[in-house]
Amino acid sequence: MSSDATKGDRIRELMATEGDAVAENTRGFNEGRIESTGRLDGYEELKADARDIKEDAIGRLPELIERVRESVEANGGTVYVADDAADANRYITELTAEECDADRLVKSKSMTSEEIEVNEALEAEGVEVVETDLGEWVLQLADEAPSHIVAPAIHKSREGISELFAERFDLDDPPETAEELTMFARERLGELVEDADVGMTGANFIAADSGTMLLVTSEGNARKSVTATDTHVAVAGVEKIVPTVEEFAPFVELIGRSGTGQDVTSYISTLTPPVDSPVPDFQADDEPLADGSGDDRDFHLVLIDNGRMAMREDEQLKETLYCIRCSACSNACGNFQSVGGHAFGGETYSGGIATGWEAGIEGLDTAAEFNDLCTGCSRCVPACPVDIDIPWINTVVRDRINRGEADPSQTDWMFEELVPDEEPAGLDLSTRIVGNYETLAKLGSLTAPVANRLTDAGPVRAIVERVAGIDRRRDLPEFASEPLVDWFEARGGAAVPRDEAAREAVLYPDTATNYVDVDRGKAAVRALEALDVHVRVPDLPGSGRPPLSQGMIATAESAAEDVYAGLAAHVDADRDVVVIEPSDLAMFRSEYEKFLPEASHERLAEASYDVMEYVFGLLENGGDPAALRAPAEGTGPVAAGKRVAYHPHCQGRTIGVSEHATAVMEALGYDVRVSDTECCGMAGSFGYKEDYYELSMDVGEPIREQFGDTDRTVVAAGTSCTEQIDALLGDAPMHPVELVAPRE
């Protein structure tokens, strides 16, 4: 079914050939981002400013396009708004090959020019195109595509580049060090730039008020491409326009820091072309440089629509147009770090936001090829300088793919009972099984231990793998025969009476806790009751996280409504809602904003707490830490003592609740070491899928490197993390609340 052999094979191949180089570079960029933005005063305010500017600009884009046209024409340049790639290429080739009669065009790096494939169009008309960005030049020589939107050749090793130069230039003694390779390129490209006829650049931003364009570069090749030629063609998507020059400022401060971790790149060029510089004539070089030749310069701004104006009308894809192509979402992404843009990318763009770009520019089919690789871990969300909800765009596109690809004639009536979702018939079975995890868990719990014995049997796993794409190397969840809700009722409900309680709370019985990991639910009840909380564990529906992760938005929305209906009376009665599973709390706080009326979402989000956040709050408000379990009582292996290794959940990090567990454990006297890995790689069902098993394990590998031979007691908050860490370290971690809760 979902097990498309070529997809899994391609990912495994790229992990082997390019994965190490991509991982080293992207992880370096990501650490650089965290350091550089950490040093920036007012980082959050700058992000908010940048977001406001983009919202405003995209909101009145048609007007701004006309302003740009007026400004550029007043300066003596020309503006052409191209409907699509063919239109842009026709204009550019006519200008270059016919009007300028150019032999060579030199280019600085521009993703938009790659999107329209202008190189191919120019070469077909006999114009030699030279990429002057060193990374792009390497790829041009190698005939390869970029693997990263900012650092296009990060998949190539230094040795690989040396071999490439030796082969292309027939060198017996090729340059080898980074310095030698760079100087070799500088010299070769310097010669090619000197007698070029046309210079092409992109534009990172364009100010409508003055026609000024801003270029973010480091090498100086864009400056040279513009200066050394008398005709400058700038290619830019229409979304690059901002109203005024002053509004460049927050982007200049954010773009380098967000992308590669540079506070600012070497060159921020702000050009209001045609520029005044004389054009150096390297042929007749005895003439004075300053010969007034700047007066003959010609400038053409080619603004590209190519689907963008339609994206602007699309309420869900519109946010993509705020993207400033900084690459933060690529670098922050566990899957991207392992495979790079050759797997996690479409025709042109790569990384998390690429789903929006490719869906809008190329169409759903292109986005469908890599959209699965966004697991919704959400680590890109705080990294994005314009606050785009990148996982949501991926979810929306996934939903459209689900609906678009569904074949209504397929008869899957036999699964309708098993998968009672709101989705169209014909939806991929693997998707539906995962999306309906709650129903399966309920059924599994009812029939445990038979279900557990069956699911572990070899032949059954082979069928599950073939039919549902679930990798047989994964342990399937073992269902408990007594769900948490039943246990709580059977014990007689709350142990702390209401009139003696410090607070009242509803412990949300998420699907994993209720049916699979009941122990952590029991531990949460004990911990809360030890701190004098009157606890209720009502029967409540699943949060909708599993269907949402499969792009089943209608099903998730219906789950949100059911959950709210089940919790509203409790919230009205001022009861706190305590959540054990971070991915479910993230639903309540973040995604439910899309599904519930604003007031409902706000009420629920404000009333909800992560269980460790709640314990932290109880202790801060006078709760007695002695009621919880301190390390002296002995936890885990005797040697471990009070030493703990803690892996926070990715979505828990994003919503800001991962640090409370550390604080609580430390307050009780534990020595806590926190995992450096932002997402374990399991991501709900992702790591179960046959195509993605190796990738998922690779994303989690840094956890093994950090904690593989630790004697510390390992704790993790998420169910998926628990399963992944079990697979990585050979032992299942417990939830932090199980560590600190008093014994039964």
Next chain:
Amino acid sequence: MSVADRSTFKRRLDSLGVTVTEGPENECAELIDEAAGDPAVGVALDAGSLPERVETDPTTAELRAAHTGVTDAELGVAAYGSVAIEADRAGTEPVSLFVDRHVVVLREADLVPDMPDAFEWLGPKARGESADVVFATGPSATADMGGLVHGAHGPKEVHVVLLREDGADAADSEVSADE
């Protein structure tokens, strides 16, 4: 310009590997002479003078052969260690770009604290006359060849000559970057 801006600016340049020398305007030619390699080309300065050996009306061949290019900066951005180089008919852009070392002359009075100030300066200029300005921060750089290298296309080295305002403290005139 405040004393704090000057010290921030110098600290940022130091971390970028950019050498800074300081002095009053009447010592400008001397400071440039110490900083420039040979042969050197340049563009006439707004403030201060160039040493004799700097060719101020170079041919393209002289530009190509030059080791050092000397130009003005219109503005300095303290928080980033950036200098604003404005393209003009005299060739400031090519002279600052097609060379191995760029010696850039900045008046302390033209130092602004932060990036928003720089764009407040640029906005009216861009809307009025045509403004082509590059904010250059350190030397040309690339990491595309498997390690950080300076001098990918543009200058490999940058040296800033900071001209003090009249009456400014004459001490502490040499600050060198750690190489």
